Amino acid sequence: MGGFTTILGMTSVRTTLRPPRHQFDARVKPWWRAQLALSYGVIVVPLAVLGLLIAPARWWLLGPAILFAVIGLASMALPAWWHRVHRWEVTDTAVYTLTGYFWRTWRVAPMSRIQTVDTTQGPLQRSFGLSTVVVTTASSAGAVKLEGLEQAQAEELAARLTELTDATPGDAT
Amino acid sequence: MSDETTAAEALETEVPGAPWLKLHPDGLKATALYLFGAGLVIGTPIAFAIATGSLLLALLIVVGGGLLVIGAVLAYEAVRLRATRYRVTESRVEMVTGVFFKTRRSLARERIRSVDLSSNPLERAFGLARVKVGTGETGSGSGSSTERTLLLDSVHKTEADRLRAELLRRAAAETGPDGEQRLATWEPRWLKYAPLSFLTPMLAGVVVGAVFQVADWFGKGGLPVEIVAGLLEEYGPWAVLGIGVVGLLVIGAVGSLVLQGEAWWNHRLDREPGGTLRVQRGLMVSRSLSLEERRIRGIELVEPLGVRAAGAGRLDVVAIGLKTDQEGSDLSTLVPAAPLAVAEAAAEAVIGPIAVDLAPHPKAALHRRVRWGVAAVVLLAAAAAAAHLLWSLPALLSAAVILAAVLGSAFALWTAFDSYRSLGHATSRGYLVSRCGSVRRATVHLDRSGIIGWRVRQSLFQKRMGLMTLDATTAAGRGHYAVIDADEHEILDFADGAVPDLLRPFLVRDEPHGG
Structure with a gap:
């Protein structure tokens, strides 16, 4: 099996993981930016408002508000980069994803072990026409999330996955 | 006694509409005794604490209040005992309970993975036992995250034993009764x-x-x-x-x-006819766990530092439906800290031969650990120095800080080398074997057919050192078991060999120098 070729082949052949084929829909970039804007806004806006209202503590409040606003603005560059990094692929036998750059994680969930396929769509996601497909296995660590698929594509994919997993026998443990 | 005979008949005939059975009424007595005991322990200090004027008045208040609470709890318990019904039909175990709201819980018998009996000293005095039936459905992600269990609190000991045998009997017919087999017996030493x-x-x-x-x-x-x-x-x-x-x-x-x-105390591990493992133990609270062997996906030999120094280890089971992620949970332990040879023998009795040569990990993994160790030493030294510079410490505190920093530094460096020595992985027969850890060294033997996915991780630091961490996900035990800091190319071949065809479509093999 593969294990034996390893010993012989370690010096001559290098095995690597190829990246999954697909990128997420380009609309994930504005969606991620909106999420970032919201999470920073929750901090910045109250601080700024309080800073303008409470004169004695003005700079103690406006200072952090400006700091967070700058960090928030800088983080707007991240989604474009994430979009390049995060990838996904569904073959006839497995779901395969790659996430992260500083901490890269490849996940493989075989079709035969998939238990449930869910599509979810938050209010923010809906406004961008995006959906999330969550594929769970019987392992507490095995869930694979495809965040930011185009809505129709997500539904089609979920239907296909459900069909494929229904066709595979076994109790998936 | 007449209650039990009807219960037995009901179970043996197994008509689809099997009659409903009740919990044992003596449960109420055990609860009452427990409550009075607890009331005494809690109430006495309270009485003394609030006794500003007369002790008598304080006692009256406490005794009155205590009796009120105990009465209320007992009344609730009495109603619960009367309201609770359970039955075992051909395909399901059902329980109806609830004082204010009726709840009905029904488990499919084919999904039952463990039956757990326990009784505290009071319950034992009355010959009672609690029966916990587990299906081990943990449903990650979207589904409910709680394990589906059914708890009968409590029934007579003989009824509990029969339920246990009954619910795990399914496979018995296939294998035939071959008697119990003792796999390990605890020794007081x-x-x-x-x-x-x-x-x-x-x-x-x-x-x-x-x-x-x-x-x-x-x-x-x-x-x-x-x-x-x-x-x-x-x-x-x-x-x-x-x-x-x-x-x-x-x-x-x-x-x-x-x-x-x-x-x-009095621990023993048995293999029972019908393919179940049974762990029995306990001095005051006697516990019994029965576990279906076809739910077992491997074992883990755990050697915590102190125990390892004494040449001992403990045997845990990796099984579906046994949660092991709770801190301090000893539910999954088959054999407690015992001489390593004994633990290993028990492991072999459970899953077959476990002897295997582990492949060591690249030297880069050692360098990584030494770096962490040095960083810890620098941090400790800085913290100790800062503490002395910022405050004028009293003698004892100063001594304690210095001692802690020196011991901590020595330990951090030692553990760097030790944890590298621990690292290793291999495949043997049907199992993936991985060892890691210094403070808690653990060797897991994971059934390869129980691996239901891979999670491969590589931080930027690992990438620069050519290392990679492979996580095998599984439905059993902790849910995932890792091979930490292995060579980034070799580990992929290893994963490919361990579970054929799963990772293969996503691998590329190329010659090293542009080939």
Whole structure:
């Protein structure tokens, strides 16, 4: 099996993981930016408002508000980069994803072990026409999330996955 | 007794509309005794605490209040006991319960993975036992995250034993009765490993906390500090520190001995006809866990530092439906700290031969650990120096800080080398074997057919050092088991070999120099 070729082949052949084929829909970039804007806004806006209202503590409040606003603005560059990094692929036998750059994680969930396929769509996601497909296995660590698929594509994919997993026998443990 | 015979008949005939059975009425007596005992323990200090004027009045208030609470709880318990019904039909176990709201729980019998009996001393006096039926459906992600269980609290011991046999009997017909087989028997001398466990320092810490808490109750929160300060003046810092630490550790060791002795007294591990493993144990609270063998996906040999130093280890099972992620849970333990040879023999009895040569990990993994160790030393030294520069520490504190920093540094460096020595992985027969850890060294043997996915991780630091971490996900035990810091190319071939065809489509093999 593969294990034996390893010993012989370690010096001559290098095995690597190829990246999954697909990128997420380009609309994930504005969606991620909106999420970032919201999470920073929750901090910045109250601080700024309080800073303008409470004169004695003005700079103690406006200072952090400006700091967070700058960090928030800088983080707007991240989604474009994430979009390049995060990838996904569904073959006839497995779901395969790659996430992260500083901490890269490849996940493989075989079709035969998939238990449930869910599509979810938050209010923010809906406004961008995006959906999330969550594929769970019987392992507490095995869930694979495809965040930011185009809505129709997500539904089609979920239907296909459900069909494929229904066709595979076994109790998936 | 007549109740039980009808119960037995009902179970044996197994008509689809099997009659409903009740919990044992003696449960109420056990609960009452327990409540009165607890009331005495809790109520007495309260009575003294609130006795500003007359003790009699305080007693009256406490006794009255206590009786009221106990009465209410007992009334609830009585209704619950009467309202609860259960039955075992051909395909399901059902229970109807609830005082205010009727709830009905129904488990498919084919999904039952464990039956757990336990009884505390009171329940044992009445011949009662609690029966916990587990399906181990943990449903990650979207579904409910709670395990589906059914708890019968409580039934007569003979009924509990019959239920256990009945619910796990399915496979028995296939294999045929071949009698029980003893896989491991606990020996009292294994108790010597108990003080070496991490319970010892933990209990020592608890004792310190408790002393302050009790002093605080009596409004003298500063008293322990004053006593220590007095001792310091008389004997000097090192003597007090040394004797204090040793004394606390002795107390912790005794506590650990008592707790572990209670938990594991009279432990035995059996293989029962029909393919179930059964762990029985306990001095005061007797516990029994039955586990279907076809739910077992491997074993884990765990060697915590102190126990490992004594050449011992414990055997845990990796099984579907047994949660092991809770801290301090010993539910999945098949054999407690025992001589390593005994633990290994028990492991072989459970899953077959386990001897295998582990492939060592690249030297880069060692470098990574040494770097962490050096970083820890620098941090500790800086913290100790800062503490001395910022505050003028009293002698004892200064001694304690220096001692802690020196010991911590030595340990950080030692553990770097030790944890590298622990690293290793292999495949043997149907199993993936991975070992890691220094403080808690664990060797997992994971059934390769139980691997239901891969999670491969590589941080930027790992990438620069050519390392990679492979996580095998599984439905059993902790849910995932890792091979940490292996060679980034070799580990992929390893994964590919361990579970054929799963990773293959996503692998590329190329010649190293542009080939």
